[in-house]
Amino acid sequence: MAKEDQGITLTEEQKKKRRSRSIAIACVLGGLVLLFYVVTIVKLGPGILDRAL
Amino acid sequence: MSLVERQDMMSQETAVWDGGMGSVSDYVALLKPRVMSLVIFTAFVGLMLAPGTVHPVLGVVAILCIAIGAGASGALNMWYDADIDEVMTRTRKRPIPAGKVTRDEALAFGVTLSIGSVVLLGLLVNWFAGAFLAFTIFFYVIVYTMWLKRSTPQNIVIGGAAGAFPPMIGWAAVTGSVSLESFVLFLIIFMWTPPHFWALALVKNGDYQAAKIPMLPVVAGETATRHHILAYAVLLAPIGVAPYLLGFASPVYGVASAVLSAIFVGLSFDVWRKREGDPAKAACWRLFKFSIFYLFMLFALLLGESLIAGA
Numbered sequence: 001m002a003k004e005d006q007g008i009t010l011t012e013e014q015k016k017k018r019r020s021r022s023i024a025i026a027c028v029l030g031g032l033v034l035l036f037y038v039v040t041i042v043k044l045g046p047g048i049l050d051r052a053l
Numbered sequence: 054m055s056l057v058e059r060q061d062m063m064s065q066e067t068a069v070w071d072g073g074m075g076s077v078s079d080y081v082a083l084l085k086p087r088v089m090s091l092v093i094f095t096a097f098v099g100l101m102l103a104p105g106t107v108h109p110v111l112g113v114v115a116i117l118c119i120a121i122g123a124g125a126s127g128a129l130n131m132w133y134d135a136d137i138d139e140v141m142t143r144t145r146k147r148p149i150p151a152g153k154v155t156r157d158e159a160l161a162f163g164v165t166l167s168i169g170s171v172v173l174l175g176l177l178v179n180w181f182a183g184a185f186l187a188f189t190i191f192f193y194v195i196v197y198t199m200w201l202k203r204s205t206p207q208n209i210v211i212g213g214a215a216g217a218f219p220p221m222i223g224w225a226a227v228t229g230s231v232s233l234e235s236f237v238l239f240l241i242i243f244m245w246t247p248p249h250f251w252a253l254a255l256v257k258n259g260d261y262q263a264a265k266i267p268m269l270p271v272v273a274g275e276t277a278t279r280h281h282i283l284a285y286a287v288l289l290a291p292i293g294v295a296p297y298l299l300g301f302a303s304p305v306y307g308v309a310s311a312v313l314s315a316i317f318v319g320l321s322f323d324v325w326r327k328r329e330g331d332p333a334k335a336a337c338w339r340l341f342k343f344s345i346f347y348l349f350m351l352f353a354l355l356l357g358e359s360l361i362a363g364a
Binding site: 008010013014017018020021024035038039042043 | 070073074075076077080108110111114177
């Protein structure tokens with residue numbers, strides 16, 4: 001395979017920006033997990049434990 | 054062309070990539086945070102005024118979704134209007150013309166947030182509110198940005214509806230429907246938008262001319278725009294007082310809104326009267342700044358009354 005066939009090579013600045021964006025996306029995803037957990041409790045309330053086995 | 058040759062060409066074409074330069078703050082800027090803050094505020098007022106109750110967590114979720122939906126609309130607006138933004142001094146520093154975010158990145162960001170906000174509002178609050186938010190995004194991006202903005206001087210009048218829907222969505226998040234009261238909240242913002250933007254357009258007329266946007270001052274001239282501003286201000290005045298007249302606000306709101314509306318009409322008359330040089334420009338700026346205060350005060354009064362009534 002040709003040596004130059006390595007796709008995109010990111011600059012250091014692009015890598016730095018990507019890292020900060022990745023952290024932000026991770027925070028948003030973590031927030032969504034927490035949100036769905038809290039809303040499930042709010043919507044189902046005590047009924048969350050009241051289900052047929 | 055063989056597969057190896059094609060891969061070789063693609064690798065050379067994509068070896069230098071101008072994307073991926075946006076920081077988190079650039080993506081936040083794509084959401085138009087200042088517009089978003091007004092959307093959050095008016096949607097919150099709609100949510101608080103609605104009859105019935107909503108669990109505080111679901112209320113926060115509703116406002117969050119409406120805010121993200123509004124931000125997504127802003128990102129899609131910047132994606133489509135990048136060519137205009139580059140020409141106008143007011144918008145030249147936005148992330149796309151500044152070369153920090155590519156158009157494709159803004160499009161992907163806007164579409165992702167649009168779908169996410171609508172699905173989240175539908176799943177967690179109710180689907181009527183979710184559908185209403187989807188319609189608002191569609192109206193702002195397709196009807197206003199892609200169609201009306203570049204084709205008619207009435208762009209702001211009809212497109213203003215998109216900015217006026219948030220209190221109705223907030224209301225719908227609680228009740229699952231809309232009503233006359235929520236429609237009045239919509240109507241206040243809808244009638245407020247044209248004089249607010251035309252006051253700015255009179256000052257920034259050169260910008261809009263350069264960008265070839267058919268704003269009213271560009272197409273019909275500054276005098277006709279002044280007539281329109283005054284007419285809309287006069288029409289807005291009774292609508293501003295309407296919450297009291299229709300019985301869902303107190304006499305305190307009635308008096309305050311009447312005084313604020315009278316000042317709005319007075320400042321619009323000043324814009325209509327002063328047509329040359331710096332005094333004309335100063336009159337436009339005064340109206341533009343007061344219009345923001347006016348809208349904030351009307352909704353803040355309604356919010357204050359609902360909080361007092363609920364205490």
